Amino acid sequence: MLFNSLEFLLIFLPIVFCGYFLLSKVNLKKFTNLWLLIASLYFYAYYKIEFLPIILSSIVFNYIAGYFITKDYSQNKKKIILTVAIVGNLMLLCYYKYFNFLIDTINTFNFAHFDTMKLMLPLGISFFTFQQISYLTDAYKGEVKHPNFIDYSLFVSFFPQLIAGPICTYKELVPQFEDFSKKVINNENIRRGLFFITIGLLKKVLLADNFTDFIQDVIKQEAMTEFYTTWIFAFSIAMQGYFDFSGYCDIAIGLGSLFNIELPINFDSPYKSKDISDYWRRWHITMGRFLKYHVYIPMGGSRRGEIRTYWNLFFVFLVTGIWHGANWCCIFYGVINGILVSINKLWKKTNIQINDKLAVFITFMTMVSIAPLVMLKHIHQYFLSIKSMLGFHTPFVPVSISDFNFVFSNSQLKLNAILFFVSLFIIFGLKNTNELAPKYVKSKNAFLTVLLVVVFTVCALSITKRSEFIYFNF
Amino acid sequence: MNGKNNNLIFISLLFVCLLSVFALNYFMLKDEMKSEPRYEIYHEETRDLVFIKLKLSKKYDFDKFVMGTSTTYSLFDPSRSELARLVVFTMTYREFYEYLKAYFQIHKETKTMFLPIEYHSFWDTVDVREIPDFDGKTTLSPSEFAQLYFSISSTTNNLKKLFEKAKGYFEKEKIANDDGIFQIETYPKRRITVGKVSEQRVRNDLRYWEQIIDFLQKNDINIVCYIPPYNYLYLQDAMTPQNEKIINDVKALIVSKGVKIYDFTKKNKFNEEPLKTTFMYHDLIHPDFIYGNIIYEILSGQKDDKTLYRLITKDNFKECNALSEKELQDYRQKYSAYIKEYFTYDNKDNSADRNYLRTTSSRDVPKELQKYL
Numbered sequence: 105m106l107f108n109s110l111e112f113l114l115i116f117l118p119i120v121f122c123g124y125f126l127l128s129k130v131n132l133k134k135f136t137n138l139w140l141l142i143a144s145l146y147f148y149a150y151y152k153i154e155f156l157p158i159i160l161s162s163i164v165f166n167y168i169a170g171y172f173i174t175k176d177y178s179q180n181k182k183k184i185i186l187t188v189a190i191v192g193n194l195m196l197l198c199y200y201k202y203f204n205f206l207i208d209t210i211n212t213f214n215f216a217h218f219d220t221m222k223l224m225l226p227l228g229i230s231f232f233t234f235q236q237i238s239y240l241t242d243a244y245k246g247e248v249k250h251p252n253f254i255d256y257s258l259f260v261s262f263f264p265q266l267i268a269g270p271i272c273t274y275k276e277l278v279p280q281f282e283d284f285s286k287k288v289i290n291n292e293n294i295r296r297g298l299f300f301i302t303i304g305l306l307k308k309v310l311l312a313d314n315f316t317d318f319i320q321d322v323i324k325q326e327a328m329t330e331f332y333t334t335w336i337f338a339f340s341i342a343m344q345g346y347f348d349f350s351g352y353c354d355i356a357i358g359l360g361s362l363f364n365i366e367l368p369i370n371f372d373s374p375y376k377s378k379d380i381s382d383y384w385r386r387w388h389i390t391m392g393r394f395l396k397y398h399v400y401i402p403m404g405g406s407r408r409g410e411i412r413t414y415w416n417l418f419f420v421f422l423v424t425g426i427w428h429g430a431n432w433c434c435i436f437y438g439v440i441n442g443i444l445v446s447i448n449k450l451w452k453k454t455n456i457q458i459n460d461k462l463a464v465f466i467t468f469m470t471m472v473s474i475a476p477l478v479m480l481k482h483i484h485q486y487f488l489s490i491k492s493m494l495g496f497h498t499p500f501v502p503v504s505i506s507d508f509n510f511v512f513s514n515s516q517l518k519l520n521a522i523l524f525f526v527s528l529f530i531i532f533g534l535k536n537t538n539e540l541a542p543k544y545v546k547s548k549n550a551f552l553t554v555l556l557v558v559v560f561t562v563c564a565l566s567i568t569k570r571s572e573f574i575y576f577n578f
Numbered sequence: 579m580n581g582k583n584n585n586l587i588f589i590s591l592l593f594v595c596l597l598s599v600f601a602l603n604y605f606m607l608k609d610e611m612k613s614e615p616r617y618e619i620y621h622e623e624t625r626d627l628v629f630i631k632l633k634l635s636k637k638y639d640f641d642k643f644v645m646g647t648s649t650t651y652s653l654f655d656p657s658r659s660e661l662a663r664l665v666v667f668t669m670t671y672r673e674f675y676e677y678l679k680a681y682f683q684i685h686k687e688t689k690t691m692f693l694p695i696e697y698h699s700f701w702d703t704v705d706v707r708e709i710p711d712f713d714g715k716t717t718l719s720p721s722e723f724a725q726l727y728f729s730i731s732s733t734t735n736n737l738k739k740l741f742e743k744a745k746g747y748f749e750k751e752k753i754a755n756d757d758g759i760f761q762i763e764t765y766p767k768r769r770i771t772v773g774k775v776s777e778q779r780v781r782n783d784l785r786y787w788e789q790i791i792d793f794l795q796k797n798d799i800n801i802v803c804y805i806p807p808y809n810y811l812y813l814q815d816a817m818t819p820q821n822e823k824i825i826n827d828v829k830a831l832i833v834s835k836g837v838k839i840y841d842f843t844k845k846n847k848f849n850e851e852p853l854k855t856t857f858m859y860h861d862l863i864h865p866d867f868i869y870g871n872i873i874y875e876i877l878s879g880q881k882d883d884k885t886l887y888r889l890i891t892k893d894n895f896k897e898c899n900a901l902s903e904k905e906l907q908d909y910r911q912k913y914s915a916y917i918k919e920y921f922t923y924d925n926k927d928n929s930a931d932r933n934y935l936r937t938t939s940s941r942d943v944p945k946e947l948q949k950y951l
């Protein structure tokens with residue numbers, strides 16, 4: 105089920121919400137987690153029922169592994185169990201996500217010829233895999249106790265965060281599931297939740313989705329040969345990705361809030377970052393945290409000398425790139441980010457200060473120029489885009505008024521250009537949802553509530569087609 | 579105002595908004611259905627609501643009905659009040675059959691159907707995404723329901739219509755509703771894709787031809803089947819042995835059911851005249867109204883001119899096929915230089931007359947034919 109669907113918003117969510125608090129009201133609080141678990145599994149299976157056994161097997165496998173890790177075994181034995189469990193998790197992930205890419209690569213380089221398999225990537229597989237790896241490592245460190253099966257399953261499958269994060273730790277979620285005081289209606293949280301959900305829908309339905317057609321058309325027609333078109337294309341991808349993920353994160357937090365579950369903030373105005381490292385600390389925050397604790401630090405972090413630190417950083421971003429998609433564009437995206445973060449680290453050592461606004465502008469333009477990599481499937485398409493953006497194909501200084509006319513006579517380009525300026529205003533001119541929410545919750549102004557209802561209604565009515573969140577495929 | 583009140587306002591207001599939107603769309607649709615009958619086809623493959631609106635005004639009583647693709651569009655004058663002309667560009671015979679049924683559900687007064695066999699629709703390199711088999715199901719799935727009653731486009735459209743109605747009511751003026759008497763709003767997923775028409779599609783076409791004839795005969799509709807005129811430059815190229823077989827199969831099927839075919843592809847002065855000078859064609863496959871008006875008179879029995887057509891029946895079917903083939907061969911021989919020039923056209927201004935944009939209006943129509951203008 106998609107958050108941005110009417111069946112979710114008008115049927116599933118009200119039923120789950122009412123059922124949850126009704127159980128609590130009739131003194132059946134111990135069944136509330138089971139209710140949420142059933143709802144979450146239904147939510148997952150609704151998308152494609154074939155994926156349900158995969159997530160269930162993963163849950164059972166990790167639950168058993170966690171059980172043995174938390175037992176009083178020797179550290180060595182626990183380490184072996186942990187290693188086996190992590191390898192098992194990664195194998196499952198690699199099989200579904202990278203098997204065909206590997207085959208394609210082997211075929212491309214003519215090492216041998218194999219047929220690719222018809223594999224569909226199970227929804228949210230990397231998120232529930234990473235979340236469970238995080239649980240296993242916490243269990244190994246002795247930081248968490250072994251939960252009951254329902255709480256554990258809910259920790260993995262809690263629907264607001266199941267498909268695209270945030271990647272929560274055991275300590276962030278399970279204590280909240282176990283806390284009976286959280287199972288009563290909290291009007292402030294509901295108000296906060298409705299605010300987040302509405303703003304999230306606005307970002308996804310009214311902003312992100314409106315960039316889609318243009319982006320798809322340009323990719324399909326390989327139209328990245330014209331200066332203005334390619335720039336609008338790159339900006340469109342940057343904006344679409346921004347509002348899509350930001351919208352998803354807002355809805356996830358809002359949904360959690362309705363059930364009095366506080367999910368960690370996962371998105372914090374990354375385009376307001378002053379450098380690339382700062383950008384990655386604000387974009388998909390919990391993913392960055394996962395990679396920091398499960399890749400960067402185990403590799404030695406910054407403790408093994410300067411060169412090794414740079415390598416570790418680069419490697420983390422290479423992993424990020426590979427995670428973004430099983431194709432060379434995404435790998436290249438990771439490589440570029442690794443290089444940029446390393447350069448940024450070196451730059452900081454020079455102590456040269458630049459104006460904050462200029463720093464934000466440079467960071468933003470850098471991310472815009474590499475954004476197409478996430479959407480494109482072939483590296484040559486990206487180089488074609490870059491050449492056009494630099495004016496190699498068509499002159500970037502308009503020779504005549506007709507160059508401008510071209511942009512403004514094409515209705516799709518025009519729409520995207522307008523959307524781009526609206527988006528810029530929202531990103532740089534307004535506070536983000538996390539900053540606005542407390543003010544809205546405390547406000548006693550009924551007009552704001554009415555305005556929010558209007559926005560929600562318009563968004564709900566604008567959901568005319570199935571549109572997945574981009575991170576669903578990661 | 580405390581948080582509880584605010585939440586209550588939010589939820590109740592949202593409920594009211596959604597209910598109002600639903601009510602608006604529901605009642606407007608119901609009202610529209612009353613005045614403009616629609617025909618709904620459920621699209622199983624895409625789970626989209628296939629929403630084919632046949633805006634066929636009930637206020638006209640049509641004696642005759644013709645339906646087809648662009649050739650029909652160019653052939654018959656839409657101003658004829660006795661002839662209902664329904665055109666869907668690149669229509670497949672699957673669609674043809676569905677629209678046909680819809681038309682006769684609404685217009686029971688029509689007793690004659692001009693049924694064209696449009697050659698190009700069997701093989702031209704445009705294909706459409708067809709409607710899958712219709713099982714008569716018109717129940718809406720949740721997403722179709724949402725699209726119909728909870729979409730911003732239907733809501734804004736209906737709001738506009740509501741305002742127009744209200745305006746008309748207060749101004750005591752009846753709003754004319756003459757727009758698009760024969761307009762078809764096809765389903766949103768109907769896409770024309772360039773590609774060769776598949777063999778499967780041709781087989782389907784044959785199956786639907788049988789159903790079309792059966793349907794018309796079962797409903798006592800007088801079938802006047804005809805093959806529209808094509809310029810011979812087109813025919814000599816298009817009538818490959820493979821295509822000829824398809825057409826012969828269709829013709830055989832039709833005559834086997836006792837229906838006669840008026841074949842206007844018979845070699846005549848109009849059909850073999852080069853495009854450069856003819857005023858009878860817009861391009862090779864699109865005849866002009868002038869030609870259409872003559873054909874209309876022949877098909878409706880007001881006039882007869884055997885130089886323009888050949889009547890194919892069950893008895894002379896083979897003989898007619900042989901004649902057609904011979905005429906084509908003769909044309910190929912007689913005009914070999916012209917054909918060669920046409921098909922090796924090199925975009926030079928002075929090269930032949932491959933000018934698709936030329937219309938009859940820019941040419942001088944001979945006096946004896948001006949009455950057909």
